[in-house]
Amino acid sequence: MTRAWLVRVDAEPEEIEVESRHTLRDLSDKYFGGATLDLTKGRYLGKIRTMAVSDTGMIDGEPVNIAATEAYQANCKPGTVWSIHGTAVIFESVLP
Secondary structure, X not given: OEEEEEEOOOOOOEEEEEOOOOOHHHHHHHHOOOOOEEEEEEEEOOEEEEEEEEOOOXXXXXXXXXXXXXXXXXXXXXXXXXXXXXXXXXXXXXXX
């Protein structure tokens, strides 16, 4: 099992466990409605972590995810204006 945080737009981050045998498709089906995912890096709880986000969240009109955007921008060059739209899953460790 891999510890992770489910970061929804309208809720506090929720600690979850993702089974190591699950694929990104499984993760997408369970938390992202089957959307294509992008993997990026974010700084969360003081560490650089892998974050899964919807590839088309912005295009699909998903609202800005403030907590996920803060984690993402904390790992970017100062002045980065990109934001995360929709749900994010932040992993404690490198994906298996």
